[in-house]
Amino acid sequence: MSTPVRILHITDPHLHAHREARMRGVNTDDTLVATLKQALAEPRRPDAILATGDLVQDETRAGYDRFRELTVNLDLPVYCLPGNHDAPGLMREVLAEPPFQFCGVARHGAWSLLMLSTFASNDDGGFLAPRELEFLERTLASSQSGHCLIALHHQPVPMGSRWLDGVALRNADEFLTICDRHAHVRGIVWGHVHQASDRERQGVRLMSTPSTCAQFKPASDHFALDTRPPGYRWIDLHADGSIDTSVVWVE
Ligand SMILES: [Fe+2]
Numbered sequence: 001m002s003t004p005v006r007i008l009h010i011t012d013p014h015l016h017a018h019r020e021a022r023m024r025g026v027n028t029d030d031t032l033v034a035t036l037k038q039a040l041a042e043p044r045r046p047d048a049i050l051a052t053g054d055l056v057q058d059e060t061r062a063g064y065d066r067f068r069e070l071t072v073n074l075d076l077p078v079y080c081l082p083g084n085h086d087a088p089g090l091m092r093e094v095l096a097e098p099p100f101q102f103c104g105v106a107r108h109g110a111w112s113l114l115m116l117s118t119f120a121s122n123d124d125g126g127f128l129a130p131r132e133l134e135f136l137e138r139t140l141a142s143s144q145s146g147h148c149l150i151a152l153h154h155q156p157v158p159m160g161s162r163w164l165d166g167v168a169l170r171n172a173d174e175f176l177t178i179c180d181r182h183a184h185v186r187g188i189v190w191g192h193v194h195q196a197s198d199r200e201r202q203g204v205r206l207m208s209t210p211s212t213c214a215q216f217k218p219a220s221d222h223f224a225l226d227t228r229p230p231g232y233r234w235i236d237l238h239a240d241g242s243i244d245t246s247v248v249w250v251e
Helices: 028-040 061-071 088-094 130-141 172-180
Strands: 005-010 048-051 078-080 100-102 104-108 111-115 147-152 185-190 197-201 204-208 231-237 243-249
Touching: 005 028, 028 061, 028 231, 048 061, 048 111, 061 088, 078 111, 100 104, 111 130, 130 147, 130 172, 147 231, 185 231, 204 243
Parallel strands: 005 048, 048 078, 078 100, 111 147, 147 185, 185 204
Antiparallel strands: 005 231, 104 111, 197 204, 231 243
């Protein structure tokens, strides 16, 4: 069997302009550094890094510059998409050139990785604008001979946490309707919810990944932090369309 495409999924690092800054008691710069260090010390190198939004907390260029500094020399493509805390214009500017890619599609062997923007101004929830939905439909229609993994920031299915489900993907129905029409969508992965989950819906693997900083308490009706450490996810994409995945917590 051929070697799978290995994606290192990191999300919600919430960097600041100043490295000493903390968010909810956590130095987010330190935890991103520790996360990358542990993940990249593992025996099998990834083929790409996928970062699904909230790269910065304070919408500063300096925050994106720092993300760039930490990931530019890893000899890996770094795929990025925005979350509700991002400034997509700035983000796209700083992360425009290879090894970075801002949204769009990336191809690895039989797999297409589709990265969508769910950013909506003045809303912590997400929305897929018509052009994103058109891009999704068009790209899925033209990639039917392979397999697709879709990445976005906001959850397209409920997490069972009242406050978090109030800031979900607002037009998830439209998104899922398109996905349901294309049997080669194999997986959907997101950030935003700062917790791990892994389930299946109509044969599609649905995964959320912990933040590289603080986590939210699963199933909580109100905002509450979890005691879990930073985390990341491995996603192995096999040529037959199957997915192996696991979450690793940072020690
Ligand atoms: Fe978010």
